[in-house]
Amino acid sequence: MLTGAGVSTDSGIPDYRGPRSGRSPVQAPGPMTYQEFVSGAAAQQRYWARAHIGWGRMSQAVPNAAHHALRAYELTGALTGVVTQNVDGLHEAAGQGQLVALHGRIEQVVCLGCRTLTDRAQLHATLSALNPGYAASRTGATIAPDGDAHVEDTAGFVLAACERCGGPLKPDVVFFGENVPVERVERSYALVGAAEALLVLGSSLQVMSGLRFVRRAAKDGKPVVIVNRGATRGDDLATVKLDAGCAETLPALLA
Numbered sequence: 001m002l003t004g005a006g007v008s009t010d011s012g013i014p015d016y017r018g019p020r021s022g023r024s025p026v027q028a029p030g031p032m033t034y035q036e037f038v039s040g041a042a043a044q045q046r047y048w049a050r051a052h053i054g055w056g057r058m059s060q061a062v063p064n065a066a067h068h069a070l071r072a073y074e075l076t077g078a079l080t081g082v083v084t085q086n087v088d089g090l091h092e093a094a095g096q097g098q099l100v101a102l103h104g105r106i107e108q109v110v111c112l113g114c115r116t117l118t119d120r121a122q123l124h125a126t127l128s129a130l131n132p133g134y135a136a137s138r139t140g141a142t143i144a145p146d147g148d149a150h151v152e153d154t155a156g157f158v159l160a161a162c163e164r165c166g167g168p169l170k171p172d173v174v175f176f177g178e179n180v181p182v183e184r185v186e187r188s189y190a191l192v193g194a195a196e197a198l199l200v201l202g203s204s205l206q207v208m209s210g211l212r213f214v215r216r217a218a219k220d221g222k223p224v225v226i227v228n229r230g231a232t233r234g235d236d237l238a239t240v241k242l243d244a245g246c247a248e249t250l251p252a253l254l255a
């Protein structure tokens with residue numbers, strides 16, 4: 001099982017590319033790349049100001065019918081594992097057991113200096129104290145699946161640094177332009193290799209980090225079933241393609 005942003009749209013977390021998304025790839029800025037993030041304090045200030053606002057909504061999201069259906073399916077023994085491209089932690093919140101969070105989790109923060117991992121909620125409290133009233137004055141901002149919010153005036157935002165070494169902090173998620181850690185890729189290939197079929201849910205498979213597992217399953221002659229609103233890059237490899245949403249389709253499909 002491979003899941004993407006479409007699984008979380010019914011939890012109120014928008015999709016970058018799905019039809020429900022309000023952001024057009026032409027006019028709206030995409031997510032910040034890794035290269036831009038590490039370019040210096042100005043980019044990090046821009047990132048964290050927007051993410052600070054996005055976090056308020058991200059942290060309140062709860063699993064929907066699709067997350068719960070997958071956990072229930074796992075308990076029957078028919079589902080051997082889930083590889084997710086989502087960083088929202090909702091599969092974890094639904095109790096999914098065998099899970100690889102391919103792109104990391106937005107709830108964790110990593111120091112680029114000493115690699116220490118810390119809790120995002122703690123950083124949020126620190127940033128709130130450093131920037132009183134900042135989020136409250138921007139409640140109308142729209143957010144993206146990675147917790148990014150659309151805010152322009154970020155120049156006055158005060159950053160927090162690593163408490164151990166003073167280094168810059170980054171959410172512990174894989175940015176565009178950054179590689180997925182090898183260990184996670186290998187665990188994902190192992191899950192796909194052990195399964196009899198691959199079900200793809202709510203991903204347009206635009207990034208290779210997910211598409212490669214579809215290619216592997218197809219190459220091994222395994223059935224590939226794709227449930228997604230709109231076209232995906234894996235459609236020509238699919239045994240069955242269902243153009244539908246996840247939360248309304250999945251419980252019925254698994255039953």
Ligand SMILES: [Zn+2]
Binds near residue numbers: 112113164165166
């Ligand atoms: Zn550090």
